[in-house]
Amino acid sequence: MKRGFTIIEILVSVAIFSVVTLVALGIFNLTLRSQRQSLADQQIISQASYVMEYMSRAVRMARKDMPGSCLTVFGAAFNYETNPQSDRIRFLNYQNICQEFFLEGGRLKERKSSDSSAANFLQPLSLTSPGLTVSAFKIGPSGSWDQQDNDQPRVTFYLQISGASLQTTISQRNLDVRR
DSSP: OOOOOOHHHHHHHHHHHHHHHHHHHHHHHHHHHHHHHHHHHHHHHHHHHHHHHHHHHHHHTOBOOSSOSSSOTTTTTSSEEEOTTSOEEEEEOTTSOEEEEEEETTEEEEEEBSSSOGGGBOOOEESSOTTOOEEEEEEOSOOOOSSSSSOOOEEEEEEEETTEEEEEEEEOSSOOOOO
16 A cells, blocks of 8 residues: 555645745745835935034034125124025035025025125035935024124024934034124
8 A cells, every 4th residue: 555645635735835935925025124114214314314413513613794795684793594484594604605504396405605705606515315305494493693692592403304303403612702
């Protein structure tokens, strides 16, 4: 008498093997999707952190626009000024160059002048990659701007980029003293 497997035994073993394989493939697929999402979130946070740190460092080192060529007449002798929508900030950087950060077309951009005048702005450069969308960039509430008080100038940045929200408040590095 020959010994072997019956058709029922083979069908049951193939069914069990198929179920185990499908479960393993489902877990593998879920793990792969989770890893992709984690990498995308990490890229968003990394770029948003870089942008916030870059802008913070630049504004922290801002100087008063004493000649009044970078800021408008309203902002003359201030540390910085924003537009009415609070999505643009302009200041005189530590190298005496007029500089601004603003939101345009879902991208955060930077524009620098060739000198201390706002009339000589160069082409804007994007601070965020094309794959990321900046849905909100707000500046405020403002701290002390002028030299007529004893408060240290400060500014708050709020940034919403591809679902991640960041906010930071910075103050000017140099003391705001009356001269």
